[in-house]
Amino acid sequence: MPELPEVEITRRGLLKQLKGRKCKGAMVRETRFRKPTPLDLSQKLTEKRLLDIHRRGKYLVWEFDEGVLLSHLGMSGVLRVLPAGTRSVQKHDHIDINFGDWIVRYHDPRRFGFMIWLPTLEAAYHVPEILSLGVEPFSEQFNARYLKESFSKIHSPIKVALLGGKYVVGVGNIYCSESLFRAGINPKVPACKLSLKRLEALVRSIKEVLSDAIEQGGSTLKDFVSAEGNKGYFTLNASVYGREGGPCPVCGTKIKKIIQAERATYFCPTCQKN
Ligand SMILES: [Zn+2]
Incomplete structure (x- = not known):
């Protein structure tokens, strides 16, 4: 199961490659996750620029210039950045997010993770599961x-x-x-x-x-x-x-x-x- 360190490493890896890039849409092959993938996810993502990715607990909060992608890796999820044109889709490669030269591929055999869309950062931080989290271990609050x-x-x-x-x-x-x-x-x-x-x-x-x-x-x-x-x-x-x-x-x-x-x-x- 991915723990906080894996999620943090994932966050850093994604940001390094994708910060400031414009999204060109998504390929959704599966929608049945812990929270169902919105049917218009690709439409929401298209032409949105990725400004930053934040982490809260094991949730990733993808801040775009308009709207927010909230994702979780669940029990078995992995996010990887691949060069565009990587066609060899494997079993359980459920969602590809297209950033032009790069794609983010979400692989999750057990499907306890998810990707949902929210209008603002504030809405993302007010999802009940996030509101109920304890403090961040690296924050000053944790003393x-x-x-x-x-x-x-x-x-x-x-x-x-x-x-x-x-x-x-x-x-x-x-x-x-x-x-x-x-x-x-x-x-x-x-x-x-x-x-x-x-x-x-x-x-x-x-x-x-x-x-x-x-x-x-x-x-x-x-x-x-x-x-x-x-x-x-x-x-x-x-x-x-x-x-x-x-x-x-x-x-x-x-x-x-x-x-x-x-x-x-x-x-x-x-x-x-x-
Ligand atoms: Zn000892």
């Missing part, structure tokens, strides 16, 4: 005081509280385990019990883990712009995630795996304190 306040009555384990995306977006299952490891926090500690100082370490770790993933993924996905590009997602170079029974990279203790809210958590029982 220890904010978490201290948010968690004041939250007795569930810190891992479970973070993973829901209610307080901060982008901390998926892998990133959650990795951030707690870096911050030296046991994933079972009730969220409300963490001191401001430990929350500071946690905030710092989350920002670091996500930026490392973006940097690492950016180099793995350097063939983003290519017809033959790798369609897979990158795997994070994890310290604890997926390493049950292996040695902790810091102290050598065996990494433990537990299940929390039906998701696997990996941690070092020595480095990560209650």
Whole structure:
């Protein structure tokens, strides 16, 4: 499943190639997604200039000189930029957006993603799914005081509280385990019990883990712009995630795996304190 770092890398790749370009329309081969593709999508896009692409959580907000394309990659979506005239359409290549010399190809086997059209940026940011998102991990709003306040009555384990995306977006299952490891926090500690100082370490770790993933993924996905590009997602170079029974990279203790809210958590029982 594409996580925030993949979406951010996708955003940067798209912008680098397409910023300022005029759209020439779209080829829609499939409309049945989490939200149906508007039948007039091609018409809406035609002759609109792409000014910018913003990211909110895992949503991409494509700002045109008139109107906004809102997209999500769902469980299995991939967006790639291909040279115009790339004809070899594969199975699950559902939508092509034409930018003259380049096309953006949306591939999504499970079709939990979508592309919809909205009249303005304001309308896009007022879609209910976007309104209900937690704060952005790289924003100034995301700080220890904010978490201290948010968690004041939250007795569930810190891992479970973070993973829901209610307080901060982008901390998926892998990133959650990795951030707690870096911050030296046991994933079972009730969220409300963490001191401001430990929350500071946690905030710092989350920002670091996500930026490392973006940097690492950016180099793995350097063939983003290519017809033959790798369609897979990158795997994070994890310290604890997926390493049950292996040695902790810091102290050598065996990494433990537990299940929390039906998701696997990996941690070092020595480095990560209650
Ligand atoms: Zn350790």
